[in-house]
Amino acid sequence: MEHYFTNNKNLKENTKKVDVKIKDTLFSFYTDNGVFNKKGLDYGTRVLLENINLKDKKSFLDVGCGCGPIGIYIAKQSENYSVDMIDINEKAVNLTNKGIKLNRLNNAKSFISNVYENIDSKYDMIITNPPIHAGKKVIYDIISSAKKYLNNNGEIWLVIRKDQGAKSLIKDMSDIYNIDIIKKDNGFYILQAKPIDTI
Ligand SMILES: C[S@@+](CC[C@H](N)C(=O)[O-])C[C@H]1O[C@@H](n2cnc3c(N)ncnc32)[C@H](O)[C@@H]1O
Numbered sequence: 001m002e003h004y005f006t007n008n009k010n011l012k013e014n015t016k017k018v019d020v021k022i023k024d025t026l027f028s029f030y031t032d033n034g035v036f037n038k039k040g041l042d043y044g045t046r047v048l049l050e051n052i053n054l055k056d057k058k059s060f061l062d063v064g065c066g067c068g069p070i071g072i073y074i075a076k077q078s079e080n081y082s083v084d085m086i087d088i089n090e091k092a093v094n095l096t097n098k099g100i101k102l103n104r105l106n107n108a109k110s111f112i113s114n115v116y117e118n119i120d121s122k123y124d125m126i127i128t129n130p131p132i133h134a135g136k137k138v139i140y141d142i143i144s145s146a147k148k149y150l151n152n153n154g155e156i157w158l159v160i161r162k163d164q165g166a167k168s169l170i171k172d173m174s175d176i177y178n179i180d181i182i183k184k185d186n187g188f189y190i191l192q193a194k195p196i197d198t199i
Pocket residue numbers: 004005006036037042045063064065066067068069070086087088089092113114115128129130131132134138
């Protein structure tokens with residue numbers, strides 16, 4: 001079975017520009033066949049961005065960036081922010097880099113990484129709409145390993161559906177993170193996680 005996170009070079013090209021408005025921010029990103037955002041902005045991603053609190057944070061890592069809506073939105077908030085965006089899917093990374101240029105952002109970049117494999121920096125915030133179809137092991141790896149890539153007082157923000165294991169994830173991660181449910185919207189949970197030993 002073909003998933004959006006596999007690198008399939010045989011898919012027909014069908015690049016489209018998607019225009020989005022979240023709060024007062026207008027931005028665009030490119031989608032195509034073979035990537036998560038093929039149909040445009042995901043509802044869960046929208047709820048995450050509408051509720052995220054970027055205050056006091058400067059460096060951001062968007063894990064599983066897809067075509068880049070999360071990182072592009074954040075980079076547009078301030079030139080003083082720096083945003084790294086990673087995905088295992090080469091096509092997603094290429095589309096994200098096109099989107100970064102389209103939005104004329106000098107404070108964002110996207111590159112390939114299987115989870116944190118190519119990451120050697122630390123960030124104030126790690127944000128993800130995790131790849132549910134990649135399986136629980138990948139999702140748990142993204143969340144549990146995030147701690148190693150956070151600065152002091154760093155935070156993880158994520159969106160996960162109630163019926164895709166939001167409650168068990170909160171329970172399973174409770175020994176390493178204090179997790180707050182920031183918002184519940186149509187079955188989507190927006191979670192903020194703070195590593196327990198930095199609180
Ligand atoms: C649910 S999509 C989110 C895309 C985008 N951030 C958004 O909010 O619209 C999850 C993304 O994770 C990527 N992904 C899957 N497995 C991964 C892995 N092992 N390492 C990094 N990214 C992965 C997929 O390719 C996909 O683009």
